Amino acid sequence: MAHRIALIPGDGIGLEVTPEGVRCLEALARRPGLDFEFTEFPYSCEYYAKHGVMMPEGAIDELSGFDKILLGAVGYPGVPDHVSLWGLLIPLRREFQQCVNLRPVRLLRGLTSPLRNRGPEDIDFIVVRENNEGEYSEIGGRLYDGLPEGMAIQSTVITRKGSERVLDFAFRLAQSRPARHLSSATKSNGIKHTMPFWDECVADVGRRYPDVTWDQFHIDILAANFVTHPDWFDVVVGSNLFGDILSDLGPAIAGGIGVAPSANINPTGELPSMFEPVHGSAPDIAGKGIANPIAMLWTVVMMLEDLSEQQAADDLMGAIEAVTGEGRVLTGDLGGSASTREFTDAVLAHLNG
Amino acid sequence: MAHRIALIPGDGIGLEVTPEGVRCLEALARRPGLDFEFTEFPYSCEYYAKHGVMMPEGAIDELSGFDKILLGAVGYPGVPDHVSLWGLLIPLRREFQQCVNLRPVRLLRGLTSPLRNRGPEDIDFIVVRENNEGEYSEIGGRLYDGLPEGMAIQSTVITRKGSERVLDFAFRLAQSRPARHLSSATKSNGIKHTMPFWDECVADVGRRYPDVTWDQFHIDILAANFVTHPDWFDVVVGSNLFGDILSDLGPAIAGGIGVAPSANINPTGELPSMFEPVHGSAPDIAGKGIANPIAMLWTVVMMLEDLSEQQAADDLMGAIEAVTGEGRVLTGDLGGSASTREFTDAVLAHLNG
Ligand SMILES: CC(C)[C@H](C(=O)O)[C@@H](O)C(=O)O
Ligand SMILES: CC(C)[C@H](C(=O)O)[C@@H](O)C(=O)O
Numbered sequence: 001m002a003h004r005i006a007l008i009p010g011d012g013i014g015l016e017v018t019p020e021g022v023r024c025l026e027a028l029a030r031r032p033g034l035d036f037e038f039t040e041f042p043y044s045c046e047y048y049a050k051h052g053v054m055m056p057e058g059a060i061d062e063l064s065g066f067d068k069i070l071l072g073a074v075g076y077p078g079v080p081d082h083v084s085l086w087g088l089l090i091p092l093r094r095e096f097q098q099c100v101n102l103r104p105v106r107l108l109r110g111l112t113s114p115l116r117n118r119g120p121e122d123i124d125f126i127v128v129r130e131n132n133e134g135e136y137s138e139i140g141g142r143l144y145d146g147l148p149e150g151m152a153i154q155s156t157v158i159t160r161k162g163s164e165r166v167l168d169f170a171f172r173l174a175q176s177r178p179a180r181h182l183s184s185a186t187k188s189n190g191i192k193h194t195m196p197f198w199d200e201c202v203a204d205v206g207r208r209y210p211d212v213t214w215d216q217f218h219i220d221i222l223a224a225n226f227v228t229h230p231d232w233f234d235v236v237v238g239s240n241l242f243g244d245i246l247s248d249l250g251p252a253i254a255g256g257i258g259v260a261p262s263a264n265i266n267p268t269g270e271l272p273s274m275f276e277p278v279h280g281s282a283p284d285i286a287g288k289g290i291a292n293p294i295a296m297l298w299t300v301v302m303m304l305e306d307l308s309e310q311q312a313a314d315d316l317m318g319a320i321e322a323v324t325g326e327g328r329v330l331t332g333d334l335g336g337s338a339s340t341r342e343f344t345d346a347v348l349a350h351l352n353g
Numbered sequence: 354m355a356h357r358i359a360l361i362p363g364d365g366i367g368l369e370v371t372p373e374g375v376r377c378l379e380a381l382a383r384r385p386g387l388d389f390e391f392t393e394f395p396y397s398c399e400y401y402a403k404h405g406v407m408m409p410e411g412a413i414d415e416l417s418g419f420d421k422i423l424l425g426a427v428g429y430p431g432v433p434d435h436v437s438l439w440g441l442l443i444p445l446r447r448e449f450q451q452c453v454n455l456r457p458v459r460l461l462r463g464l465t466s467p468l469r470n471r472g473p474e475d476i477d478f479i480v481v482r483e484n485n486e487g488e489y490s491e492i493g494g495r496l497y498d499g500l501p502e503g504m505a506i507q508s509t510v511i512t513r514k515g516s517e518r519v520l521d522f523a524f525r526l527a528q529s530r531p532a533r534h535l536s537s538a539t540k541s542n543g544i545k546h547t548m549p550f551w552d553e554c555v556a557d558v559g560r561r562y563p564d565v566t567w568d569q570f571h572i573d574i575l576a577a578n579f580v581t582h583p584d585w586f587d588v589v590v591g592s593n594l595f596g597d598i599l600s601d602l603g604p605a606i607a608g609g610i611g612v613a614p615s616a617n618i619n620p621t622g623e624l625p626s627m628f629e630p631v632h633g634s635a636p637d638i639a640g641k642g643i644a645n646p647i648a649m650l651w652t653v654v655m656m657l658e659d660l661s662e663q664q665a666a667d668d669l670m671g672a673i674e675a676v677t678g679e680g681r682v683l684t685g686d687l688g689g690s691a692s693t694r695e696f697t698d699a700v701l702a703h704l705n706g
Contacts (some may be wrong), residue, residue, distance in 0.1 A: 003427050004558040012390075012663075018382065079544035081541065082545065085542055085543075086545070090543075112469075113469075114468055114469055114471045114581060115467055115468065115469065115578055115580075116465070116466070116467055116468065128429060135543075135544055136544060138545060138546075140508070140509075140546035140547065141546055142543075142550065148511040148514060149512075149513070149514070150512070150550075151510060151512040151550075152510075152546050152547045152549075152550035152551075153508050153509065153510050153511075153514065153546065153547070154508065154509050154511065154545070154546035154547040155493070155505050155506050155507065155508045155509075156504075156506065156507050156508075157504060157505075158504065158505050159502075159503070159504040159505065160500075160501060160502070160503040161501060161502070163392035181439065187594070187597075189428075189438055189487070190435035190438075190443075190489050190593075190594070190597065191488055191489060191507060192435060192439070192491060192493075192507070193491075193493035193494055193495070193506065193596070194493065194505045194506070194507040196505075197495065197503075197504075197505035197506075199453070219594075219598055219602035220597045220598050220600070220602075221601055221610075223576060223598050223601060223605070224601040224602050224605035224610065225603065225605075227467055227468075227580060227602065227605040227606060228467060228605050232366065240543075241540070241543070241544070241572075244540075244543065244572075244573045244597065245572055245573050245576050247573070247574075248574055248576060249576045249577050249580065249602075251577065252576070252577035252578075252579075252580040252581050253580060256581065257574075257577065273704075277657050292436050319360035321615075322460060339385045
């Protein structure tokens with residue numbers, strides 16, 4: 001049976017890297033027993049320009065029938081974030097209860113960290129971000145707007161259920177890794193209500209995983225430690241906002257946003273999980289064919305793992321690192337001059353050869 | 354007339370570095386026309402152990418009569434944060450309306466950044482943090498605590514007045530620096546109520562400073578850019594939480610927390626400003642006499658500047674950088690083996706020599 005994949009290339013370089021992901025999947029599908037069925041959806045800022053919405057009514061329903069969603073990037077200058085992101089990306093994450101956002105931070109073979117004296121053996125962890133609640137709640141508003149006494153208030157909502165399901169996922173993930181260690185991001189010394197509550201959830205869930213060691217850091221010093229002690233980390237778990245910050249900072253020490261993959265996971269499997277590179281639409285380089293496809297290809301690896309196609313996942317990851325390891329074919333962000341397509345060609349040569 | 358300084362050495366290494374700051378001030382006071390009068394207050398976790406409070410009733414009143422407060426560090430294992438921090442540090446910041454927290458990030462001469470290929474010319478900016486409201490509001494609580502449906506809610510409050518006064522300070526500071534550039538930390542794409550409001554305040558205040566260029570970054574990519582493009586930044590302004598994160602991450606790229614100074618400023622000057630190194634009480638190294646005093650000495654420089662003692666400030670900063678530049682006398686965190694006292698001795702030798 002073919003895996004049914006919904007493709008949403010989206011905007012900007014999303015349109016350029018998504019086809020490269022598909023090329024790799026098609027190459028892998030030449031093997032017996034592996035098959036994909038792709039359906040493309042044009043939901044994007046361009047779609048919005050034509051139809052006044054980012055996606056039509058019924059889109060969520062239709063997408064819910066797929067096994068997985070592969071997303072390029074959403075957002076483009078001229079379309080405000082509350083339209084593009086809150087009209088597509090965030091509703092998908094929420095409607096499909098993708099409450100776990102997974103973002104591996106690993107220095108690929110051949111790539112250079114901006115950190116002095118740090119190599120692949122020092123930088124290998126994964127950020128697990130709560131993806132549905134927390135600081136991104138829509139609860140809030142303004143008072144006395146436009147007046148000197150004006151203010152805006154917004155509530156962070158952290159629920160036990162929402163915390164436990166992401167923490168459970170994170171501890172289980174830690175169990176599966178050699179170091180079996182988890183670090184939680186907190187700020188309970190400054191944020192007195194929600195963060196101590198989060199800490200209690202961590203302690204409670206942690207008790208169920210006696211074979212995992214865990215610690216916690218306030219987010220300020222945790223961010224600093226990503227720079228000074230990246231080797232301390234294995235699985236790092238945080239709220240929606242803290243996870244967001246850490247999962248952009250992580251890639252910064254490991255080759256940049258052009259290589260960073262991510263997965264929005266529905267842990268129950270009842271609704272589709274969604275896979276997207278971290279980079280966004282990158283309007284500054286869009287349309288030039290020079291975007292780094294690594295983030296998308298690695299994202300495809302994560303999708304294959306989630307589909308339990310471990311062999312295909314390993315082979316694709318191996319091919320990506322074979323190319324980075326050789327260092328001859330790299331895109332501009334990594335100091336090379338290859339095009340998006342040329343990099344993928346090199347990966348495909350390894351995959352087929 | 355002597356400057357009246359309240360000293361609160363506090364806890365842990367605060368007790369070790371504060372006297373070093375005082376030694377430098379006393380050395381400077383041998384000059385004609387410069388004089389200090391010190392009064393020491395024992396408010397600390399030790400004080401709490403004896404008296405059940407971090408500071409006695411009336412302490413705020415008494416401290417309000419001083420010109421400036423020099424604080425070592427607050428907090429110690431065994432005393433929960435809501436006692437130590439919320440019983441001393443945070444009330445002082447709030448009661449004295451120290452709504453601006455200033456944290457310079459500059460790579461001192463002779464020190465090595467953990468960032469490959471980055472030197473002093475690349476790392477020279479200052480983080481301006483809103484210090485009284487925002488994400489640290491105490492508004493919130495729990496519902497269904499202890500039950501599976503439990504939750505905690507906490508409100509971020511951003512006011513126009515609170516934002517404008519820190520932004521005004523930040524733009525003015527940018528005006529005084531050669532690059533005349535300001536970057537604002539936001540997250541208006543994910544945090545829909547408070548952050549767009551903050552952005553509007555930035556735009557409004559920015560219009561009053563046509564000679565300052567400014568931009569804004571979402572906090573996730575801003576944190577990443579501290580690592581990948583530290584040279585982009587001049588004055589960086591953010592909310593209480595964002596400023597907190599950035600002002601720990603900043604020092605991480607510039608020699609570590611052992612060198613990072615800070616000032617809690619009341620811009621009206623009607624109530625005392627407070628000066629404190631960023632490092633905290635550092636229980637792991639407390640009592641050994643090995644803490645790096647640079648953060649405290651640089652903090653003293655900031656206090657001197659705020660007292661309009663620019664010459665003394667320049668001389669002390671010059672002496673600190675003369676010692677780091679020589680690289681012979683450095684504490685363990687910077688790869689040397691000097692004690693707290695030996696480092697200060699070296700600074701004093703330059704100051705007097
Ligand atoms: C100790 C803590 C409450 C404090 C803060 O977050 O304000 C500290 O991290 C700081 O930056 O001064
Ligand atoms: C675009 C934005 C709303 C989004 C987020 O913060 O979730 C992005 O930064 C991400 O990390 O996927």
